[in-house]
Amino acid sequence: MTTPPDGLPVYRVLTGPDDSAFCHRVSEALELGYRLHEGPAVTFDGQRVIVAQAVVWSGRTSG
Template sequence: MPASPPDGLPRYRVLTGPDDAGFCHRVSEMLDLGYRLHGGPGLTFDGERVIVAQAVLWPAD
């Protein structure tokens, strides 16, 4: 695995968005690139929908 993420992406990212298939695909894309989940997801409700946040981290090894 490369020492740094592709395309100049940062080592640490927090993905946020509505809890829908699009959000799940975005997280899956980061995992496919080589990122790892960092902690569990955070969830909140904005009065209309559930909003999710998930941190991902590029592995140091």
């Protein structure tokens, strides 16, 4: 596959609270064929940790 599925962009930034739902979103992107771009950015909003992780399309490498 040379382009991301479902019209998704080549570059994406996933953001959200640092919880299992966020980890699942990143894992799903990796399973689709994205790869991590650098490390995550992390901040604290006064109540919870918020994470941002950039991913870039590299195409599906298996499956």
